[in-house]
Amino acid sequence: MGKITALLVGVCEYLTGHSLPKCKNDIYVLKEALVHGINVNPENIFLCGKDGTVTLKELVSSIERALFNLTNDDTFIFYFSGHGGKNCLMLSDGIIELQNLIDTIGSITTKNKIVILDSCHSGGFDLNDIAKIDINETTDQFAGRGYAVLASCGADEYSGFDNDRQISKYTSFLCDALTSSYLIRQGKKSLEEINEAIFRFAEVSNLKAKNSTSIIQKPIFRSSIGGTIFFDVEEYTPYKVNNIYEESDTYIIYEVKPLHHGGAKRLSVNVILRFKSSLEQIAKISKEIKNKVLHYEVHQNEISEYSYAGKPANIVWCSFGYDEDDMIDCNFVCQTTWVDDLQDKENWYHSSNNDITVEGVHVTLNGSYELIKSLRDSTLNKNELICITREYTANIISAAERYIKMFREYLNSTLTEDQFINSVSSLNIEISKWFFKQSELPIPPNELHDWAHIHTRLACTIHDFTLFYDRKNINTWKSDNRKWLLTNAIKQYELELEELKLADQLIRV
The missing domain is CATH 3.40.50.1460 (Rossmann fold)
Incomplete structure (x- = not known):
């Protein structure tokens, strides 16, 4: 500034x-x-x-x-x-x-x-x-x-x-x-x-x-x-997460994400399969990758590194796709789960129609893989997608600012909670309309993925506004809880606006 x-x-x-x-x-x-x-x-x-x-x-x-x-x-x-x-x-x-x-x-x-x-x-x-x-x-x-x-x-x-x-x-x-x-x-x-x-x-x-x-x-x-x-107010250097990328003859470790939480060192591994593979082959690859990444030092931040460095992973998820599009879209053929003996295995190896055990490996199937894959076929070109995304985002932001203005008056005690709820009833409808319009946009090309994802997250955060002060949810939270929830949603909205500000500077129509 x-x-x-x-x-x-x-x-x-x-x-x-x-x-x-x-x-x-x-x-x-x-x-x-x-x-x-x-x-x-x-x-x-x-x-x-x-x-x-x-x-x-x-x-x-x-x-x-x-x-x-x-x-x-x-x-x-x-x-x-x-x-x-x-x-x-x-x-x-x-x-x-x-x-x-x-x-x-x-x-x-x-x-x-x-x-x-x-x-x-x-x-x-x-x-x-x-x-x-x-x-x-x-x-x-x-x-x-x-x-x-x-x-x-x-x-x-x-x-x-x-x-x-x-x-x-x-x-x-x-x-x-x-x-x-x-x-x-x-x-x-x-x-x-x-x-x-x-x-x-x-x-x-x-x-x-x-x-x-x-x-x-x-x-x-x-x-x-x-x-x-x-x-x-002070110098800030973001923590740099280790970037892991490894290739073999049958697969590529595309990314390793740290998800450490609650005393467990947890790693999520995104894997590109080089060839069409059977579930038995995937199970074998999963075991190999688990053994390989078990001692990888990948952490979310300095606190996480201090807590988990030098320890083996307690949980390893491997998510498998066939190309970079799958990695970017998080559209995976299946996911395998491995947990050590310290974990509640009944919880992690749960049973459902999509969960099976192959060669001793817990596998969760994605029945929508091919459908989601087909959604990449878009009738909109890149510039058209940029323009319509910006239009939807501009409309939902405008509604959010009006919502926040009225919320401030509630905090200023110039509106009662009941008056505030009545004031935002039409905005709840308007925000929902633009949120659902944006959710129906086609999957963006890879070069727009991060930019479009920020737009999507921003729309989701704004849509959260509508949950707390809607008549049908009035008994879900107490008054002070509703106030706290919307206050924090507004702060998240402001942070995401800053992210979008930076991302927008790289996009030109």
Whole structure:
């Protein structure tokens, strides 16, 4: 991403004489949190209100100074701490309209705008824009771009202070979320998870406040960002899984996948048979491969390697096909299973119409192999498939963004759960329609396989949204469980958007 520039405004002194001396502390504490939490360059952080006084003229000149030299790839953060009223923020010499400020910052032509408000009644604003994706552009033009506003409390609520830390209470939540190392995933922090942490801190604080005279305040979050913003916070080197590829006269070990889990070292081996083979021949090959891969060191990650290195495999699956298409499509003639004496063999060597034992080897047959093979015959050429896939994905993403916008209002307590369920009933139908349309697309050619698979996974994740808040499933989960499930599905959606953004850059029509 481009550079991040922040303007932090703290207003302590007012014409009314009702001063807020701690607001000056907020801008210094937040500056440190931005630097150490999301790697904002200190030179790109501007402070307004160092002496506690901020006039309208000073605010305008500070905004102009902060915006100078910003490009379309940059992110602008505006923070305000001070008195707030009904749809207004108070400066030392007067007031400014809250909605007008938000709309003005929203018109700035940077990649991202983030407004953070720590003042009473700060949630009394609208952010009506919904992120829109253009099928004629790559996902990079959509994902991680837009406008978000974080506010310390609802329109009818008051904001308080953390007297122990001598800063505003919401700002303390914000700083703790920004600097939390627990939010780092693959070297990044997301705005989504930063805000989620803020909500959790506020929830704990409000529970304590119920037993005291402290102010109860519920943060507000509204966004028109496609997905979310990911901030680079530390170097990340992905774990490199050993790539195994071996050839023999009768078969090719195409890939060995580590599936270690629950104390068992488990390997899945994809095998290309060079010749049409009987089940007896496959069973013999399976035994040979099992003995060969038993001590292979293939692991999912560093933790897995630490736990299983030097140990023989406890479970080995061999999946057999006849060409690379079968490997890419995961369409196998059959699969064999071997487990050691430490495993529950009755569980793994289960019996069904598709399971047989050949030469002492447990074999699971795939009766749909030839049918799936035939589905590769498509009437669509490569470019047509790209275009129609993008069209379906754009439609389901657009529905997802509308769904997320309403869910945020439910989290903001401006909608009850029942109102939210009613609001998304038509979206459940729309999302399902595009999901099933995409599921009916033909199998893509090999060069589009990974790209198309990301589209499919994204559609599946979005379709999960429809499960949690559908009337027919209302008794499946409790309210808090539904909220948790959709929150995590949204975070998965945002991660998959990032994957699609990278994959899309390699595809051209």
